[in-house]
Amino acid sequence: MSINRRDFLKTTAGTAAVASTISIFPEEVEAKTGELGYEGEAGKWVASTCQGCTSWCSIQGLVVDGKVIKVRGNPNSPSGGRICPRPHLALQQVYDPDRVKTPLKRTNPKKGRGIDPKFVPISWDEAINTIADKIMELINAGETHKFLLTRGRYTGMNEIMYGTFPKLIGSPNNISHSALCADAEEFGREQSEGYPAYADFDLQNTRYILGWSSDMVASNRQTPWFINQFGNVKDRAKITTIDPRLSATGAKSHRWLPIIPGTDGALAIAIAHVILSEGKWNRDFVGDFADKVNYFVVGQEVPTEIIVEDKKIPVVFNEIHTNGVVAWWNLELKDRTPEWAEPITGISAKEIREVAREFAEAGNRAISWTSPGASMQIRGGISSFACHALNGLVGSVDSVGGILQQGSAPTAKTPDVKPYIDPRFADSLKKPKIDQRGTKGFPALEHMKSGGFVCTSRVAQAMLDQDPYDIKMAIGYWNNWVFSSMGTKQWEEAMSKLPFFAHITTNIAEMTMFADIVLPAKMHMLERYGFAKNKQNLTAYLSVHQPLIKPYGEAKTDETEVPFMLAQALAKKGFDLPLKYYQENFKDPETGKTPETAEEFDFFATKFFTKPCWDGSSNSKGDTINSWAELLEKGIWKTKRYKIGEKIGHFHTATHKFEFFSETLKAGMQNHADKHKMTLDEAIEAANYTVKGEQFFVPHYEPAVRYGDETTYPFIFIDHRSRLNREGRSQNTPWYYSTKSVDPGDENEKDVTKLNPLDGKKLGLKNGDKVRVISMFGTIESEIKLWEGIRPGTVAKCYGQGHWAYGRVGSEIFGSKPRGGNNNDLYCYDWERLSGSNPRHGGHTRVKIEKI
Numbered sequence: 001m002s003i004n005r006r007d008f009l010k011t012t013a014g015t016a017a018v019a020s021t022i023s024i025f026p027e028e029v030e031a032k033t034g035e036l037g038y039e040g041e042a043g044k045w046v047a048s049t050c051q052g053c054t055s056w057c058s059i060q061g062l063v064v065d066g067k068v069i070k071v072r073g074n075p076n077s078p079s080g081g082r083i084c085p086r087p088h089l090a091l092q093q094v095y096d097p098d099r100v101k102t103p104l105k106r107t108n109p110k111k112g113r114g115i116d117p118k119f120v121p122i123s124w125d126e127a128i129n130t131i132a133d134k135i136m137e138l139i140n141a142g143e144t145h146k147f148l149l150t151r152g153r154y155t156g157m158n159e160i161m162y163g164t165f166p167k168l169i170g171s172p173n174n175i176s177h178s179a180l181c182a183d184a185e186e187f188g189r190e191q192s193e194g195y196p197a198y199a200d201f202d203l204q205n206t207r208y209i210l211g212w213s214s215d216m217v218a219s220n221r222q223t224p225w226f227i228n229q230f231g232n233v234k235d236r237a238k239i240t241t242i243d244p245r246l247s248a249t250g251a252k253s254h255r256w257l258p259i260i261p262g263t264d265g266a267l268a269i270a271i272a273h274v275i276l277s278e279g280k281w282n283r284d285f286v287g288d289f290a291d292k293v294n295y296f297v298v299g300q301e302v303p304t305e306i307i308v309e310d311k312k313i314p315v316v317f318n319e320i321h322t323n324g325v326v327a328w329w330n331l332e333l334k335d336r337t338p339e340w341a342e343p344i345t346g347i348s349a350k351e352i353r354e355v356a357r358e359f360a361e362a363g364n365r366a367i368s369w370t371s372p373g374a375s376m377q378i379r380g381g382i383s384s385f386a387c388h389a390l391n392g393l394v395g396s397v398d399s400v401g402g403i404l405q406q407g408s409a410p411t412a413k414t415p416d417v418k419p420y421i422d423p424r425f426a427d428s429l430k431k432p433k434i435d436q437r438g439t440k441g442f443p444a445l446e447h448m449k450s451g452g453f454v455c456t457s458r459v460a461q462a463m464l465d466q467d468p469y470d471i472k473m474a475i476g477y478w479n480n481w482v483f484s485s486m487g488t489k490q491w492e493e494a495m496s497k498l499p500f501f502a503h504i505t506t507n508i509a510e511m512t513m514f515a516d517i518v519l520p521a522k523m524h525m526l527e528r529y530g531f532a533k534n535k536q537n538l539t540a541y542l543s544v545h546q547p548l549i550k551p552y553g554e555a556k557t558d559e560t561e562v563p564f565m566l567a568q569a570l571a572k573k574g575f576d577l578p579l580k581y582y583q584e585n586f587k588d589p590e591t592g593k594t595p596e597t598a599e600e601f602d603f604f605a606t607k608f609f610t611k612p613c614w615d616g617s618s619n620s621k622g623d624t625i626n627s628w629a630e631l632l633e634k635g636i637w638k639t640k641r642y643k644i645g646e647k648i649g650h651f652h653t654a655t656h657k658f659e660f661f662s663e664t665l666k667a668g669m670q671n672h673a674d675k676h677k678m679t680l681d682e683a684i685e686a687a688n689y690t691v692k693g694e695q696f697f698v699p700h701y702e703p704a705v706r707y708g709d710e711t712t713y714p715f716i717f718i719d720h721r722s723r724l725n726r727e728g729r730s731q732n733t734p735w736y737y738s739t740k741s742v743d744p745g746d747e748n749e750k751d752v753t754k755l756n757p758l759d760g761k762k763l764g765l766k767n768g769d770k771v772r773v774i775s776m777f778g779t780i781e782s783e784i785k786l787w788e789g790i791r792p793g794t795v796a797k798c799y800g801q802g803h804w805a806y807g808r809v810g811s812e813i814f815g816s817k818p819r820g821g822n823n824n825d826l827y828c829y830d831w832e833r834l835s836g837s838n839p840r841h842g843g844h845t846r847v848k849i850e851k852i
Contacts, residue, residue, distance in 0.1 A: 047074055047635020049532050049543040051153055051524045052086030052726035054182070054198065055079075055223050056532040058543040058636040059087050059525065068094070068526055068548045073224060076636050078539040082224040085742070086726045087525065092733035093726065094523045094552065098807035099506050101553030103127035104518035111496040111514050113804070114816045119508075119518060124554060124565070127517050131502050132569035134473045135169055139575060144170030145428035146472040150459070151176045152479025153727050154559065155530035155545060156609060159414040160582075161477065161559040165566075167417050168578040170425030173434050173471075177479055179456035184375040184837035187445075187453075188384025191662040192392060194652025195405040196446055200535045201367055202644065203229040205401035208362035209239045210355070212264055212387045213373020213841065215247040218723035218743070220371050225536045237362070240355055242267065243373065244718055244843070245754070245796045246789030248744055255355070258791040260346040261718050261843025262704030264374035265383035267352065268390060269701050270341035273298075273333045274356035275393050276325075282363055285395030285658075287319040298337060301330040321648055322392055324661025328698040331661075336701065344701075346791070359394065365401030366394050373720075377842025378705040379689060381834035385662070386699035392658040398647040406642035409533050409542035410612040410621070415585035420577045432468050435459045437836055441686045443672040444836035448654065448664055450672035455836035456481070460490040461829070463498065477504035477558040478521065482511040483803060483822060484728055486838055487829035489778070504558045507732060510805045513815065519562060520555040527551045529606040530559070541638040542613050544606075544631060560605050561598035568598075589615070590628065613637035666697045687833040707828040708776045708846030715759070716843035717775065719799040719823040722746070731800055731819075732807030743798055745787045751801040751820025752785035755849070756792040760784065763849060770852040773797075773821065775845050777828055780821025781852065795847055799823050799840075 043064040050059045050071075058074035071088060073081040104119035105127070111117075138144045147169060151162045154176075166174045182198070190196035198221050209216075216226040226233075233239065234252065241250035242257045242264065250256045259267060275281050276296040289295055295302045295315055305312045317326050338349035338356075345352075359366050368390035375384035396402030421429070435458045437444040438451020446452025460481075463471050482491045495501065495514035503515040512518055522528040530545035556562055567578035583594050588604045589611050595601035607628055612618050614631035622639040625631050650656060654663035666680075673683035681692040691700050706716070722743045730736045740746045745754045753773055755765065765771070769784045773795065780802065790796045802822025803810040812819045824840075826847060832839045 043069070045072075046546065046548045047544065047632065048525050048548060049530075049545050050083065050087040050090065051155070051532060052090065052730075053219065053223060054221060054534070055536070056534040056543060057083055057087070057224050058541070059083055060635065061526065061548045063548050066549060074543075074635050076634050076638070077543075078537040078541055078638055079222070079224040080228045080537075082228045084223045084227060085723055085739075086730070089724060089726055089730045089733050089735055090523070090525050092735055093506070093730065094526045094549070096507065096732055096807065098508070098732055099552050100508060100518055100520040100555075102520060103554070105130070106516045113492050113513075115513070116815060117513055117515070124556070127519060128565045128569045130517055131475070132566055132573060134500050135566070135570065136573050136575065138472060139170065139424070142424070143428070143472065144425055145172060145431040146470060147171040148173045148175065148434060148471045148474035150474060150476040150479050150481065152477065153177075153524065154478065155524070155532055156411060156542075157530045157559040157605060159609075160605060161563045163414060164417045164581065165563045165578065167421060167429065168581060170422065170428045172429050172431050175433070175435055175456060175459055176454050177456055177481070179454045179836045180481075180485055180838045180840070181372065183453050183835045184377070184380045184384055184832045184839075185370055185372050187381045187835040187837075188370060188375060188386070188388040189405075190446065191385050191665045192388050192653070192659050193397065193405065193647075194664060197405065198535070200404040200406060200538060200642070201369070202399075202401050202404060202538060203233055206233060206365050206367055207237045207401055208359050208366040209233065209237060210359055210366065210368045210390070211239065211241045211243075211249060211253070212368070212370050213243045214241070214369045214371040215243070215249045215720070216369070217252070218248040219721040219725070222536045238358055240358070244791040244794050245720055246744055247720065248723065251744055251789075257347050257351065257355070260344070260791070261716050261794060261841070262377050262706075263345040265386045265699070266341050266344045266701045267347060268368075268383070268386035269333065269336045269699065270338050270345075270352050271356040271359065271390060272328075272386070272393060272699070273336045274338065274353055275360045275390075276329055276333060278357070280357065280360035281325075281393045282395030285320060285364065285397070286322045286325055286393065287317060290316040290318055296329050299334055301334060302326050319657070321657055323653075323655045323657040323659045323663065324698065327694070328660040331695040332698050332700045359390065362394070364395040364399035366396050367391070367403050368396075369403075373841045376832065376837050376840050378830050378832055378839045378844050379702040380832045380837065380839060380842060382689065382700060382702050385665075389660055389699045392660060397658055398645055400644055404538065404642060404644065405647055406535060406538065406540055407639070408535070408540045409637060409639060410618050411531075411533070411542065411609050412611050415581070417581060420581040422575075422577055434462050434468070434471060435836075436462050436467070438672070438675070440676045440678070441688070442831070442833050442836060443669065443683070443687055445665070445668040445672065445834055448668040448671060450668065450675050453836040455831065457485045457487055457829075457838045458831060458836070460485070460487055460494040463494040464490065471498060473500040474498060475502045475504070476511060477562075480509040480511045480728070482514065483509065483824065486824050486827040486840065488822065488824045490829055504562060506555075506729070507807055508805055510803065513805050520553055521558045522551045522555045527555065528557045529602050530557070531606065531610050538642045538644070539638050540642070541636050542610060543636045544610065546632055556598065557602050560602040564595070564598045564601040660698060662697050689834075704842060705830070705844050706846055707830075707844060710846065713775065713846030713848045714793075715795040715847050715849065716793060717773070717795050717826060717845050717847045718841065718843050719797055722798050722800055725800045728800060731803055732810040734809055737809070745785060745789050745796070746798055747785060750783055752797070753782040753849075754785045754787045754790045754796045756790050756794075757786045757788060758792050760786040763851070765849070765851060772850045772852060773826060773847050774850060775826040775847045777845070778825040780825055782821050794843065795849065797821070797823055
């Protein structure tokens with residue numbers, strides 16, 4: 001199973017760049033491809049959806065003689081028909097010779113890193129029946145709660161595999177990947193606005209963007225739309241990027257603030273202090289003191305009353321659309337001057353004031369753009385709250401030129417599964433989920449509910465501890481948590497001890513190496529049906545997936561075909577409720593035909609869920625589409641542009657206002673404390689936060705967590721995402737490595753660790769030196785790149801490389817030796833507990849560097 005990268009490149013013409021151009025097309029078609037700029041006799045543009053990031057853009061692929069040869073943005077898309085580099089990389093993914101072609105069975109019972117599973121091909125019938133037999137064992141033993149489903153990238157069809165299948169077989173355990181990518185970012189918006197979702201931005205009218213580690217042109221939300229608008233935005237607006245690393249966006253910004261990692265919350269607090277103390281808040285949105293005097297005086301609480309001519313006169317602040325601005329000042333802001341923040345953040349007091357004034361002057365056309373970089377930290381939930389609160393101060397929430405939260409495209413509701421649940425499963429379905437959400441130390445708050453969010457990376461330790469119970473079998477699809485989650489060692493140990501695991505995947509990845517059964521998955525964008533919903537440019541939309549080409553080998557759709565085949569197998573073994581549910585509820589909306597095959601079920605279910613967008617019933621709300629065929633042709637259904645201001649006065653918070661003092665957060669923590677018979681302060685401490693009392697419920701400063709003492713580990717380690725990472729699945733494509741220098745500071749064909757030249761000089765290092773990067777938790781080997789675009793005292797490396805499995809390009813020796821280093825091997829195994837998130841940012845791990 002092993003082939004090293006050098007031998008691979010020799011067999012494919014000697015370089016990755018040449019390897020990337022090897023023809024996959026018939027010779028007579030290849031001669032024509034350069035001329036195909038539009039649909040013609042030789043090819044046809046077919047619409048689908050890219051899910052290489054969470055922009056989920058509508059695209060079109062040019063299909064020639066059954067092959068897709070190029071992609072472009074869908075002209076019907078709200079992104080203006082633009083796409084980023086990621087969809088182009090999908091061409092090498094779908095034609096990757098290392099893809100899993102048939103189901104595989106493990107023949108080596110030993111499991112562990114570097115152990116060859118000795119997979120052998122088997123039939124789909126054998127694979128499905130093996131999995132179904134394991135499910136029947138749990139059913140017969142009354143242990144269905146010991147089944148675990150894990151989900152990575154998904155489409156709108158996830159309600160079938162993720163939402164209903166575990167319930168139908170009696171398990172509460174459907175665990176998503178969202179805590180690895182977005183939940184802490186959403187947490188701050190929920191505690192202030194009540195909307196735990198991705199935001200939209202009115203880029204065409206904004207006048208200021210304050211980007212918190214937001215690399216908008218490369219790896220954040222709505223990347224193609226931001227690329228489309230970036231030139232216009234820069235012409236009329238100022239852009240400040242706050243990031244320890246000079247990102248692609250930072251390089252093009254008016255101002256770059258190389259902040260000390262993990263101190264974003266302190267900077268946001270100091271900016272808020274300036275805005276209030278200098279009287280620059282938005283009075284139309286926030287309100288004002290009744291006598292128009294500014295009582296936000298540095299170092300002083302706002303008095304409850306003043307004496308005028310020997311008379312006591314109450315000081316009243318009449319808030320309009322917000323809650324608790326005076327409490328925020330009194331509890332937190334009064335002493336949080338720029339001078340206080342300077343030594344914490346590494347940003348001068350002078351620059352903090354300048355940024356605060358610029359931001360405030362833009363008023364409701366300013367955007368405080370919070371991203372995972374500022375929120376997915378060990379105490380990042382409050383940092384997220386602080387960064388987003390700035391939008392409330394300047395009134396840019398649901399405002400022209402500001403940050404928005406419109407609705408979504410209409411889809412059919414998932415049919416009720418309750419009538420199809422076996423009464424035997426009642427107790428199992430009441431069991432707590434394996435990820436320990438809502439337990440004493442993991443509030444994971446959503447909608448003021450303890451345990452509302454998922455704690456993805458906690459699953460590994462819970463499995464090892466068998467707490468709250470042991471897991472006997474699992475199915476995972478489109479995920480690779482052994483590589484992509486912090487705590488790689490815990491994941492490897494947990495997966496080694498798991499009695500049975502089936503993995504649905506396109507390529508054999510690290511998680512697959514622990515599988516007993518491997519099922520080949522169809523590639524998103526190019527081989528399957530489905531849909532995705534998102535919003536860009538003040539428009540919500542539904543974008544369809546449809547097959548542009550025949551699937552590779554015997555690949556099946558993870559979210560529809562696989563669960564239907566399992567339901568069929570279970571029915572033959574005497575348990576027919578899942579099959580009844582799928583057949584009785586997902587008939588063809590046009591013909592009424594009952595699905596009899598997995599392919600029919602896949603097709604009918606996609607039509608079922610998307611029906612409100614193609615049957616004409618939603619034409620008054622957006623695009624006019626009157627048939628399924630028309631939706632496939634256009635590829636996308638869009639709402640009318642959002643009417644800005646609809647959410648004002650109707651926020652989904654406890655007070656229905658934008659909350660600076662978050663009654664929403666307080667209610668959630670009270671719910672959690674009552675659940676565990678704790679005081680509020682005890683609940684806060686258990687969640688690993690330091691501030692107690694009422695101050696906790698306003699955006700406040702929490703010190704950054706660092707693992708490793710500064711003397712032994714002098715550098716703060718940070719990572720960043722590449723504009724070429726297709727949700728981390730593009731590392732077996734030669735194009736990824738041959739164009740890696742599109743990420744500032746990176747080098748083609750390499751996985752470099754970036755170090756400031758001042759630090760390099762102290763260590764006696766020069767460009768190209770081989771080094772070990774060592775933390776308390778692990779070691780990786782890398783090559784040094786001396787680069788001025790990284791803050792002194794920090795070390796930066798792009799996330800994505802370091803695969804020891806995945807393919808002949810992505811790993812140096814497949815199955816054993818990684819290509820580059822996996823940043824997660826260095827990181828501590830810890831969590832952001834308010835949201836349950838994986839804290840992959842904030843510089844929580846210190847490292848030392850040794851020359852090899």
